[in-house]
Amino acid sequence: MKSLIAQSHSLSDPAVQLDVINNHTEKIKSFDKFEDKLENIGLHPLKPTGIEIFQINVGYMCNMTCKHCHVDAGPDRKEIMTKETLQQCLGALKDSDIDTVDLTGGAPEMNPHFRWFVDEVSKLGKHIIVRSNLTILDTRKFEDLPKFMADRGVEITCSLPFYSKRRTDIQRGEGTYDKSMKVLKLLNEIGYGKEDSGLMLNLVYNPVGAFLPGDQESLKQQYKERLWKDHGIVFNDLFTITNLPISRYLNFLVESDNLEEYMEKLITSFNPSAAMGVMCRNTISIGWDGSLYDCDFNQMLKMKTNHGAPDHIKDWDLEKLNNREIVTDQHCFGCTAGAGSSCGGAVT
Amino acid sequence: MDKTYYNPEDLKKFGNVSDFQEKLGKKFFDYYGAVFEEGALTAREKSLIALAVAHAVQCPYCIDAYTEDTLEKGCSEEQMMEAVHVATAIRGGASLVHGVQMMNKVDKLSM
């Protein structure tokens, strides 16, 4: 499977994506607007509560091409953050009390400066989270990385869309499940996910299809039981994430004729307390070219930080960013449906 | 789409049944809500039972609703199909066990 960009697919254009989620059918056009929903609960314009998490997307290159990928990542994507931009990130981090640095991609491990950067960030005493797809750690080039990350106390958060092989492989490609189990066992062997080791290993669940994630606690228990019983695998936490209607997941929704119903479901499940806790309120997202965004989803829609806040890391200004207005559109309903969704799972 | 007696859109209007009889409608929905709360059975187990019963009573609305609900609750395809087989076994068994009544009657009527 190729990325949408490599296919020259119309949905690789963020403007087309925004048009589709706003205007694809007459019914979609009539749906409530996210801004109005915020207005009704006194939350418009949406403002940050203070940046606590510095999420860096170090590149769109990935060894996989999952069907639902909101990044449209894949082996054919060449966008990679340069060392110069990473230096600028370090500069911004040095002078701030932001304590968590969250590295994502693509496969963040594939950035050629990954190891150097992790070292530099850990020297600053910041907590590091790496979002790993697991399978990358099963390749020769990266097989020493688990130990490298363990030595620096890096928290690993990895995607495992389901505890069964069938659904995992449908979404992420044949063979993903078996490789993931192999890597999880290896991570367990070096202490990840074990109580008292201090090495955090979290899993990310996201629905394999056009439905919402269920209760996070109940899914966590199911994963714990099944992975332990079937494979002897342990982990710390499980985060449930809702698929946002953008990029390849949007393509799936359109092609399977699920878009209208999915949008309706997101909108009717709008939860004011989830809206209070959306992750853009305590996170800033840095794109591979140094551009600043309110979140990784806005990044993929090329909606940069706005309303007087700087939109590039070279102009970093924590004060201004903490007081910015967050840019939103209809995709945001994905973060506020039901129990809510963020990189750290449900928000209520 | 061809017109049929069942329209998937009608599922969303289920709550409207209270329009014609508010008191009883409310009682039903309160009861319904309470039944599906986490109890001695988990919400997930209840959803699987509902999926099985939906097949036994062949309600297309409930089949749609509880297919989605069991997926959301993290049930696997295997578990969902096993629930349908439980419904099938009981439905089939319920017919077949009456065969004993038929046999008794045959015995009584036969020389």
Ligand code: SF4
């Ligand atoms: S979902 Fe993650 S692992 Fe899959 S293609 Fe996208 S970035 Fe890569």
Ligand code: SF4
């Ligand atoms: S999509 Fe981004 S901007 Fe919109 S609510 Fe979610 S985190 Fe905030």
